[in-house]
Each structure stands twice: as structure tokens, then as C-alpha cells.
Amino acid sequence: MSITAPTPPAAGHAWTISRSDRTTRAASAGLVVLGLLLFAVPFGFRTNVVQQLTSLFILLILAVMWNALAGYGGMVSVGQQAFIGFGAYTTIFLTQHGVTTYLAVALAPVASGVLAVALAPLVLRLRGGQFAVGTWVVAEALALLVALDKGLGGGTGASLRGLSGIEPDLRRAFTYWLTLAFMLSLLVAVVVLLRHRTGIALQAIRDDEDAAASLGVRTAPLKFGLYVLAGIGCGAAGALTLANSLFIQPQSIFGVQWTAYMLFMVLVGGLGTFEGPVIGAVLYFALQNQFAEQGAWYLIGLGAIAVAFALFLPRGLWSLASDRLNLRLLPVGYNLLHRTGRSAGSSAQAPDGGTSSRGESTS
Template sequence: MNHTYKVQRGTRNHKVALAVAIVLIIAAAAMPWWGTSSWMREFVVFSCYFIFAMTWNLLAGYGGMVSIGQQAFFGLGGYTMLILGNFYGVNPFLAIPIGALVAGAIAVPVSLVAFRLQGGYFAVGTWVIAEVFRLSFANISAVGGGSGTSLTALRGISRWTRESVTFWIALACVVACIALIYIFLRSKKGLALLAIRDNEIAAESHGIAVGRTKLVVYTVAAVGAGLAGALYFVGNLRISPDAAFSINWTAFAIFMVIIGGIGRIEGPLVGAIIFWALNKFFSDFGTWYLMGLGTLAIITTIFFKQGLWGFAQERWGWSLFPTTRKLILVPPKNS
């Protein structure tokens, strides 16, 4: 009796989640007409957290490159947007993707330095690179030096238009970020990335271009960080080196990914929701708030080593964005 096999890449939960997501996106797109401006501003902030965490998860969780200096590209995206808007007359909304692309372009020569380092040295080295950028912009008087400056290019645009367009761009960036990373991870390049994370030598022996793949992922992560930075400061309307290049951005991303589940698309989403809620309702408690974040991170790493979503996936088989392949035995049909 001959058996056949098929490769299963999706689940019923995946299809249901896709349908629900489409409905939520349509409802969210209409928020400027039924929601409040505070809701839209909060969503923009959440989007920046999520995009930054999502691309950090791609870099570290899937690529094995643990960087604590991604704030370098976050700040570059924000400053590029501001410079184009304030000094060259480019619409700041159009400057958001340009800022992301500039951050990605700068990541290429930066990688020549960063990739010379391995492990903990790579992590510390990326932080040092970010500090170099912070100090450099702090000494440029044209953009306000260390005290920063305001985004003046949006003057003359009504508040409703500014907030609505910023919200729509944030929504589009979130959807595009999830879709593109999901498509990439389901491709052969995504499998190659996982192989590199597990064992670079073995991956290279199987013909995988390790250096090129790592460069692509590092650049994509920089583009994502730059996109988050440009978007954040369009909504914030003011930028400074300490805010743009703060290590807190990477620390927050690490927290979100660890809480949600590293190496999973759903992880940064769950982590970003939890972090946004904690930051929204408990940040006024100051030191106690920071202690609470640390305690939550410790509890998660001890009792939920794969993160909250990772625990749910292992316990109940939940998977909204399946990237793995399962070989299913198909019994023969009765003749």
C-alpha cells in the first residue's frame, strides 16, 4: 500500500486570523471619522514600538544577530525626515519612506565594521556605533545641536489632516511590515536565514551565501528602524539626539520580543501590545514602573522561556502566521 505525502504550511486558525485581520484593518482605516485624536496618536506610538520590535526580532530572533544599537537607524530615519522637510521642502509624509531608505543605505557601510565582530562584541559594537551617531548629530547646530529642534514643515496643515494622514501611514506601515516579513520567512531565503542562525558553518557548507544573507537582513532591519523613527517624529513634531538615539528604544524592543516570544512573528505583536498598555497606564509610577517591567521580564524568562505566545503555541498549537512546514501523511484512497 503506497502512501503519499503533502507539505502543510497553513492552518485553519491561520485562515480565520487572516479574515479577522482584514476586518480590523478596514475598521481601523476609518478611525479618523469615528475615533478621537488621542486614539490615533496612541496607535502611531504603538506602531513605532511594533515596527521597531518586529525588525529587531527579524535581526536577532531569526538571524541570530543580537544588536543593541538599532537606535542608530531609528534616529537616522527621524533626522533624515526632519532635514528633508525643514530644509529641502519635501513633504514630511513623503520623507518618511525616504528616511527609512537612507537608514538602510547607511547600514551597508556600517555593516563592514559591525560584521567584523561576533557575539557579545557585535552587540556592544552596534551600541558604540549608535553613540557615534548621537554625538555627531548633537554637534550639528543646524538641527538644534544637543537640544534638538522642531519639525516646522507641517505648519499650515490642519490638525485633523496631519493626525489622520500620520495614522493612515502608520497603519499601512504595520500591515506592510507584517506582510513582507511573513512572506520573506516563508520563502527559501527565510529558511536560509534560520539555517545561518542555527549554524553558520553548516549553512555555508550547503551553499548558502551567509555574508550576503546577513547583510540583507541587517539592512532590512535598519530600514524598519528608520521607518519607525521617521514615523515617530512626524507624530511627535520634535526631535533631539538623546530622544532619537536613546538606547531605550532597543531595550524596549528586547523587552517586547522576550515577553511575546523571540523568533515568532506573533511575539513582537503581543509584546508591543503589553508594553504599550503598561507604558500608557503605569509609566507615571516612575521607578516602580521600571521595576515592574524588569520583574515581568524576569518572570517571563524563568517560567515562559519561549515568551507568552511561544507558551500558548506549544500548549494549544496557536499559530497566526505559520512559517514552518509540516510533512503530512495522506492515506491512499480506496479503489
């Protein structure tokens, strides 16, 4: 399929289409610098801060992966916890068979990708609500199989014993660095995907799969690739969660609450945007640290907030800044610019049926 940029107004040559502007270039450079500086955190902050940031990075991975799957590909999964749990228990399995712990953590996402390859021919036959229910059923089936395996601890859970002999501060630093590396790698992978015409084709599938196919978009391979990428990312999050906590149980690591968390972060931050899930992850992390001890009321509160956003701000928090300031931080879309440097944007269809004046087809 040939993807072309929007055509600017025909009033002379006063307008031009641009991938980036001064804001996106400055923001991109700042994010690169921030990413590099984050590697120094274990040298200057307490162990508790390092562990908390590790948890935040895991949430960021989950939010970005679910947004890539649902926000850009239109595949609303309720079963990504299948890959989270599989990544965690693959780490346990590999360490039991002599693989060093951090190598096992690094290999677990690959195993989750292989699982996604095996499941894709089955689940990608489904659409809409059937896809959502089908992915949840797969996750529940995997949880039952793991709970029946006594070698993996059965229903009582399992510990990652390979890290018990490492000094706690050093262990948390290594886990932090590995989590940060995975997070940055997956963020870059999503940016590259969105800048390629494949990203636009995926959004066409999200909006109308049959129409996209009629225009020549190869829907099956694109959905397959995105599903596998999301499986790898969620598998990494599961393995890193185990490395950060050192203990897991099937009912928790395969629990559907993971999907609730991902949905909350993406919906509140902004479905179908790159920046929105990051904002949503930070907000959820703050709420979790502040109110998680409230038990059921905490979960009720999260649900109420998600419903309120769905009703009154369906494009999420990021839309408040992007619409009013015509702001975007990363060059993942098209922008209509005047020669004077003034940005006019162009109308693009949003996931919720609205329009955006930023010239992006993603929000």
C-alpha cells in the first residue's frame, strides 16, 4: 500500500508538510538525554527509590504495549496477562535448568514472543469482543496449566532464588538497569513503527479493517507483527516484575487486574497517542503508592476515574495539552507548517471519532 502525506492548501507555497519541528526536535533530544541520565540513578539515590522507579518503568512498558495493540492496531486484548505470567514463569523455569538469573530474565521475552507466534493464528481470527474474550480465555488456560505444574510451585507460587545471594542494593541496581534498557528499547521500537508507513497502515486497520484490506493493506501480517511485539513487551514486564519482587503466584501474575491497570493508564493518558500512556502510567503509579492500602475502595476509585474519563474526556489527559497548545513531543505524525514557522496542523481522524488539528493520524 502506498501512503502519501496530506496535501497542503493550494495558496502558493506558503505551507509545507513536516515530520518534525523545533518542539519535537528539542523534546526528542531532551528525552534522549533523560534516558541516558536515568542510568545513573542507582549511584545517587536510595535503594527504595531505585526499586520504585523499576516498578514505574514496568508500568510504562505495559501501558505502551497495550496502547500499541489497542490504540494503534485496534486489537483490544483482555488477556495480555498471559504473556506477563508466561514471561515470569519462563524465568523460573530457565533458572531451574541452570541458566543464570539475569540471562533468564533477558530470554523470557523471547519465549513470550514465541508463545505469541503460536497463539496468533488462533486469536487473530477473532475480532472485536470475540478477540477480547478469546485472549482472556487463553490467559486463564495458561494460569491453570501453570498452577497444575508442581515443578513450578503449583498454586502456592515460586521464588526467584538465583538472586538471593546477591547483595540487595546491587541486585536492585542490576534489575533497574535491565528494566530501563527494556523500556527504552521498546519505546524506540514503537516510535520506529509509527514513523514507518506500517504504523499508518495499522491505524487504517484499527479504523476499518475491511476497508484497509480493500485498499491493499496486508492486514494479517501487520496484525501478526504487532501482536508478537506486544507479547514480547508484556513478557519482559512479567520477567522484570519477578526480578523486582522475587516471588510470584499464578493467581496474581496471571490475574486480569493487569489488563485493568493497562486499560486505566491508556484511557486516562490518551488512547492512540504516544505521550498519553506515559502520563497515564505516572498517574497510576502515584495513585497506587498513595491509595493501594485502601483495598477494594482503591479499585472502585480506579474504576470510577476510568468511567469519568471515558464519558467526559475520552481522548485522555494528553489531549488537554495537545489540543490547546498544538503540542507534540515526538515526530510520529505529520504537521502542517507555515513558512513563518507557525503550525496550522491538519484534520486527522481520532480513535474516538473526533478530529485532531496536529496533523497526526494517531490522535
